[in-house]
Amino acid sequence: MNMEPINLKKLASLLHLSISTVSKALRDSHEISADTKKRVMDLARELNYEPNPYAGSLRKFKSKTIAVIVPDIINNFFIFAIKGIQEMAHARGYHVLIYITNENPEYEKDVVRHMTNGRVDGVVISLTSPIDDTEHLQALQEKGLPIVFFDRVAEAFGNSSIITTNNYESAYSGTRYLIEQGCKRIAHCQVSDKISIGIDRLQGYKKALEDSGIAVRPEWILTSRKDYMHDTALIEQTLLQKDAPDGLFTSVETHALIAYDICRKHQIDIPGQLKLLSFSNMPTAHLLKPSLSTITQPAFEIGQAAVQQLILALEKPARYVPEKINIDSILVKRESTAK
Amino acid sequence: MNMEPINLKKLASLLHLSISTVSKALRDSHEISADTKKRVMDLARELNYEPNPYAGSLRKFKSKTIAVIVPDIINNFFIFAIKGIQEMAHARGYHVLIYITNENPEYEKDVVRHMTNGRVDGVVISLTSPIDDTEHLQALQEKGLPIVFFDRVAEAFGNSSIITTNNYESAYSGTRYLIEQGCKRIAHCQVSDKISIGIDRLQGYKKALEDSGIAVRPEWILTSRKDYMHDTALIEQTLLQKDAPDGLFTSVETHALIAYDICRKHQIDIPGQLKLLSFSNMPTAHLLKPSLSTITQPAFEIGQAAVQQLILALEKPARYVPEKINIDSILVKRESTAK
DNA sequence: AATAATTACGAAATCGTTGCCGGGAGAGCG
DNA sequence: CGCTCTCCCGGCAACGATTTCGTAATTATT
Numbered sequence: 001m002n003m004e005p006i007n008l009k010k011l012a013s014l015l016h017l018s019i020s021t022v023s024k025a026l027r028d029s030h031e032i033s034a035d036t037k038k039r040v041m042d043l044a045r046e047l048n049y050e051p052n053p054y055a056g057s058l059r060k061f062k063s064k065t066i067a068v069i070v071p072d073i074i075n076n077f078f079i080f081a082i083k084g085i086q087e088m089a090h091a092r093g094y095h096v097l098i099y100i101t102n103e104n105p106e107y108e109k110d111v112v113r114h115m116t117n118g119r120v121d122g123v124v125i126s127l128t129s130p131i132d133d134t135e136h137l138q139a140l141q142e143k144g145l146p147i148v149f150f151d152r153v154a155e156a157f158g159n160s161s162i163i164t165t166n167n168y169e170s171a172y173s174g175t176r177y178l179i180e181q182g183c184k185r186i187a188h189c190q191v192s193d194k195i196s197i198g199i200d201r202l203q204g205y206k207k208a209l210e211d212s213g214i215a216v217r218p219e220w221i222l223t224s225r226k227d228y229m230h231d232t233a234l235i236e237q238t239l240l241q242k243d244a245p246d247g248l249f250t251s252v253e254t255h256a257l258i259a260y261d262i263c264r265k266h267q268i269d270i271p272g273q274l275k276l277l278s279f280s281n282m283p284t285a286h287l288l289k290p291s292l293s294t295i296t297q298p299a300f301e302i303g304q305a306a307v308q309q310l311i312l313a314l315e316k317p318a319r320y321v322p323e324k325i326n327i328d329s330i331l332v333k334r335e336s337t338a339k
Numbered sequence: 340m341n342m343e344p345i346n347l348k349k350l351a352s353l354l355h356l357s358i359s360t361v362s363k364a365l366r367d368s369h370e371i372s373a374d375t376k377k378r379v380m381d382l383a384r385e386l387n388y389e390p391n392p393y394a395g396s397l398r399k400f401k402s403k404t405i406a407v408i409v410p411d412i413i414n415n416f417f418i419f420a421i422k423g424i425q426e427m428a429h430a431r432g433y434h435v436l437i438y439i440t441n442e443n444p445e446y447e448k449d450v451v452r453h454m455t456n457g458r459v460d461g462v463v464i465s466l467t468s469p470i471d472d473t474e475h476l477q478a479l480q481e482k483g484l485p486i487v488f489f490d491r492v493a494e495a496f497g498n499s500s501i502i503t504t505n506n507y508e509s510a511y512s513g514t515r516y517l518i519e520q521g522c523k524r525i526a527h528c529q530v531s532d533k534i535s536i537g538i539d540r541l542q543g544y545k546k547a548l549e550d551s552g553i554a555v556r557p558e559w560i561l562t563s564r565k566d567y568m569h570d571t572a573l574i575e576q577t578l579l580q581k582d583a584p585d586g587l588f589t590s591v592e593t594h595a596l597i598a599y600d601i602c603r604k605h606q607i608d609i610p611g612q613l614k615l616l617s618f619s620n621m622p623t624a625h626l627l628k629p630s631l632s633t634i635t636q637p638a639f640e641i642g643q644a645a646v647q648q649l650i651l652a653l654e655k656p657a658r659y660v661p662e663k664i665n666i667d668s669i670l671v672k673r674e675s676t677a678k
Numbered sequence: 679a680a681t682a683a684t685t686a687c688g689a690a691a692t693c694g695t696t697g698c699c700g701g702g703a704g705a706g707c708g
Numbered sequence: 709c710g711c712t713c714t715c716c717c718g719g720c721a722a723c724g725a726t727t728t729c730g731t732a733a734t735t736a737t738t
Contacts, residue, residue: 005457005482007724018688023726033686048478050456054393054402055724058693063393065436073422074622083412086439095458097404098437100425117389118344118694119434139387143344260626282623283413287599289628346694357718362696372716394694397723457724 006049015039026051062121065095066310069111069125071103071152076253076281077299078126081150084303085124092311094121103226105129109136116143122310124303127152130194146313146320150306151297153196161309161322165297165329167197171204174277174295174331175249179212181337183247183275187220187238189231189255198223201251201279220245224255231255236262239274246274253280256292276336279329290335298327345388354378365390401460404434405649408450408464410442410491415592415620416638417465420489423642424463431650433460442565444468451475455482461649463642466491469533485652485659489645490636492535500648500661504636504668506536510543513616513634513670514588518551520676522586522614526559526577528570528594537562540590540618559584563594570594575601578613585613592619595631615675618668629674637666 004010012019017036025032025040026049032040043049057063068085070078082098089096097120101108108128113136115123122145129136131154137147141159150163178186188205192198206216222238224231235258238245250256256278263270270276270290280294305325313320343349351358356375364371364379365388371379382388396402407424409417421437428435436459440447447467452475454462461484468475470493476486480498489502517525527544531537545555561577563570574597577584589595595617602609609615609629619633644664652659 005724008726009724019725020689020727021687023724024687027726031686036686048452048455050453052397052456052724053458054396055693056726057393058391058397058695058724059726061693073418073425079412079418082437083439086412086437090438096437098421098425098435099429100422113387114389116387117391119392257623257626284596284621284623284627287596287627288623289626289630291628344694348694358694359696359719360717362694363717366696370716375716391694394723395696397694397725398696400723 006047007052011040011043011047011049015043057118061118063095063119064093065097065120066307067097067099067111067115067120067123067125069099069101069108069123071101071126071128073100074254076283077151077279077297080281080299081126081303081306084300084305085307086303088304088307089311092307094307094311101128103128105133112136112140115145116140120145121314122146122148124148124150124306124310126150127154127195130192131155131196131199132194146310148306148310148313150302151197155196159322161306161313161325163302163306163309163325163327164196165302166326167200168204168207170279170295170329170331171201171249172208173204175205175208176212177331177333178247178249178275178277178337179208179214181247181271181275181339183245184214185217185220185243185245186214186247186249187222187245189222189224189235189248189250189259191224191251192226193223198251205249224252228258232258232262235259236266239263239268240266244274248274248276250276250278253278253282253294256280260288260292270336271338275338285332286334288336290338293334293337294332295329296332297329301327345386346391350379350382350386350388354382396457400457402434402458403432404436404459405646406436406438406450406454406459406462406464408438408440408447408462410440410447410465410467412439413593415622416490416618416636419620419638420465420642420645423639423644424646425642427643427646428650431646433646433650440467442467444472448475451479454484455479459484460653461485461487463487463489463645463649465489466493466534469531470494470535470538471533485649487645487649487652489641490536494535498661500645500652500664502641502645502648502664502666503535504641505665506539507543507546509618509634509668509670510540510588511547512543514544514547515551516670516672517586517588517614517616517676518547518553520586520610520614520678522584523553524556524559524582524584525553525586525588526561526584528561528563528574528587528589528598530563530590531565532562537590544588563591567597571597571601574598575605578602578607579605583613587613587615589615589617592617592621592633595619599627599631609675610677614677624671625673627675629677632673632676633671634668635671636668640666 008019008022012022022040025037066089086096099111105128134154134157140147148161153162153164190198190202209216222234239262248259259276268274277293281296281299285292285294347358347361351361361379364376405428425435438450444467473493473496479486487500492501492503529537529541548555561573578601587598598615607613616632620635620638624631624633
């Protein structure tokens with residue numbers, strides 16, 4: 001079944017030319033006559049010649065491949081971001097390797113470490129690791145591999161572009177909105193206290209409470225352990241206590257769904273007893289019962305922008321200046337926060 | 340910033356050994372003394388040596404990379420499948436390149452054609468192209484690249500493993516279930532009439548109607564054009580006609596969501612006026628209003644099985660026999676089909 | 679007509695790794 | 709002591725493409 005491969009040597013021998021001539025003809029070099037070029041191109045097309053990418057990579061230290069590293073894929077934000085990344089990368093002729101860390105920092109480090117070998121030209125990453133634990137990324141950068149962060153970023157990390165949404169402002173205005181809707185006891189469920197978006201959103205939440213003269217209750221700041229059972233127990237316990245919250249602001253859609261399940265189980269009325277607002281890119285938010293008010297991130301655009309920055313760093317390193325790009329989220333008001 | 344690369348030559352010169360000795364030491368060859376091995380390994384670890392994958396690929400015609408080609412990614416079935424693919428592949432030491440065809444057969448062909456060059460060792464694919472249009476895949480196979488199909492497969496395609504769910508039976512029992520719930524006029528929305536799952540599910544739907552003595556109405560077999568506007572108009576028009584259906588069985592979750600939107604817009608009661616059942620892997624199905632009855636596919640397991648088959652084909656070609664693997668779906672009854 | 683310049687191609691080195699040899703040193707055996 | 713055998717290691721040729729350099733043949737220049 002295994003046909004003999006079509007490579008430059010094969011083309012050259014069929015055309016009675018040298019390998020270098022064929023190579024140059026295919027790259028449309030000025031050194032080759034139009035006549036010869038045509039002969040070469042025609043045969044290449046006829047035999048479906050495809051250059052071996054690894055041979056070229058070896059010589060040129062370019063693989064035309066980028067890696068996307070995300071904490072999870074069961075999350076509509078990342079889905080849309082990956083879609084944006086993928087589309088932009090392909091449009092620019094890049095291949096995309098995908099790595100899912102499953103929220104496991106050790107696994108992320110492993111993946112990143114094995115990336116110092118030229119397999120990829122650059123990396124687009126949304127961090128799983130805490131922001132202060134980035135030696136593995138440092139190592140990458142020292143090897144000359146550009147990194148672009150999106151969503152969960154390492155602000156302090158020098159020389160890399162960072163693409164985020166306005167996390168602080170969104171959390172602030174989201175929390176303010178809950179207050180406007182009548183909430184006085186608002187809990188916040190954060191994804192982590194050691195990750196950029198966790199920190200930024202928490203700050204926005206806190207500031208909004210302060211500005212409204214509401215005291216921040218530390219026991220109502222719930223921190224996820226990325227474990228479904230644990231997170232469910234944590235939220236359930238909070239929602240069932242005597243002086244329970246009348247508002248819940250969650251940082252990821254998973255936790256909003258958990259809250260829905262808990263409220264159904266214990267017949268807590270949304271929005272009557274509890275108003276719910278979540279960062280989310282769920283396509284079904286408006287169809288839920290009740291429909292979910294969301295802070296919707298421009299996930300697709302963030303993904304696109306990340307790749308644009310990365311490719312700029314790769315192809316015009318001289319002109320490339322790391323940027324901090326912000327693309328605003330949108331607050332969509334629905335039933336879950338109605339008065 | 341760009342540190343000089345750590346490669347075998349560098350290690351060899353530091354250790355005063357030859358390149359081949361270092362290479363063999365790292366691969367734990369029996370030709371090398373334990374002593375030398377240790378020296379080599381220690382230095383390699385210290386300097387974070389990572390072998391250049393492309394150099395090896397070039398010599399061994401193995402890239403330890405597979406491609407996943409899917410029609411779309413905004414679809415929970417594919418999300419979970421990709422997750423299964425990714426996890427299994429990484430567990431077995433493979434890297435995953437992802438390609439999204441956006442339901443565009445021409446793009447699929449392009450992607451597949453550029454894959455005959457050794458970039459990947461094998462391909463896991465869910466087809467966008469019609470089942471009778473597979474020369475591009477034929478070309479791949481002739482190059483000796485194993486292909487594993489999942490979900491949208493090419494049955495007639497020789498020598499490849501095929502992983503599906505029991506599409507025919509699921510569609511049959513789903514339709515029967517709608518009839519049991521009192522539906523007499525059931526429409527079916529298929530994803531395509533030229534794709535395996537479209538055909539299989541349509542057959543199951545038809546057989547169920549026949550077995551219940553209900554005539555199949557061709558105008559109620561709606562075929563998607565993978566265009567949101569078109570599909571919406573098509574379903575809307577069907578649901579608004581005089582003698583409208585009292586049941587709708589959709590093949591992909593997107594169309595179920597479209598149906599929800601249409602029903603809301605025109606105040607069609609689900610399940611009172613229209614019962615709705617859909618193939619779907621939505622995590623929010625039980626939270627919709629009304630909750631959506633689904634035929635849920637074992638997407639994650641299908642992805643895993645696909646990679647297992649592919650790796651078997653790659654690593655034990657002698658022992659590999661193409662298989663047709665079926666993993667059953669589950670019918671989950673919820674409010675959208677209540678009596 | 680002699681020299682310079684241009685055109686069109688080929689030879690060979692190179693990227694980092696692997697694997698087939700070949701060979702020297704020492705051990706074991708008769 | 710001479711032979712074979714094993715143990716370790718180094719040399720070298722690939723893998724497929726790119727690129728630098730060299731060179732023969734043709735054309736242009738003075």
